[in-house]
Amino acid sequence: MFNEELLQLVEPFAKARSLLDTQSALERFSYKMGFDYFQLLILYPCSLQRSHIVLINNYPKSWFDTYYKNKYLMEDPVINLAMKQTQPIFWNTQDLMQSDISEKSKNVMKLAADFGVQNGISIPLNSPTGEKGVLTFITKVGNNSELMYE
Known part of the structure; x- marks a missing residue:
């Protein structure tokens, strides 16, 4: 069954x-x-310096509007980590709080938690033709996430 x-x-x-x-x-x-939310981000390289971005999600509108308006994609530690590795990223581990992650990136995660986007798993995607992406599933309630971003 x-x-x-x-x-x-x-x-x-x-x-x-x-x-x-x-x-x-x-x-x-x-x-x-x-899961409460999902996001699928795919970057299609158009040139050495530009990519076409496909982004679909069901995030709360208030968070997505804030994220888009403030261009948090460039500071998002989940996205940055997913572009560098192939292993899944568990938000409730120390992966996202590594010492080489900027304070701006940590603040993106803190702000996301304020909007209810708190705990998730992100799966990096890589194609043989150069596309990269990340598929993320998120729950509103974190596993000790309030301790992680302090």
Whole structure:
């Protein structure tokens, strides 16, 4: 029974033909797996200095508006770490608080927590043709996250 349910959750990704299909599949998958939010970010290199960005998420509108307006993508420690490694990033570990992470990046995480975007897992994505990205699933309630960003 469990395998059939899992297949029903994964199958829409293979059938997705548009960003809307992908977003619907991510919404259903994240909800069924017990996550509150998701984000899929993909960077398609256009030139050596520019990339085309695809970003879909269901973050709270207030957080996404703040994130976009303040250009936090450049300071987001999850995104920066995902561009450098292939292992999953667990937000409730010390991965995001390494000493080489700037104070601005730490502040992005603190602010995200204020908007309810607190605890998650981010999976770096890398393609053989140079695209990079990260798929993130988030819960509102962190695991001792209030201690991490102080």
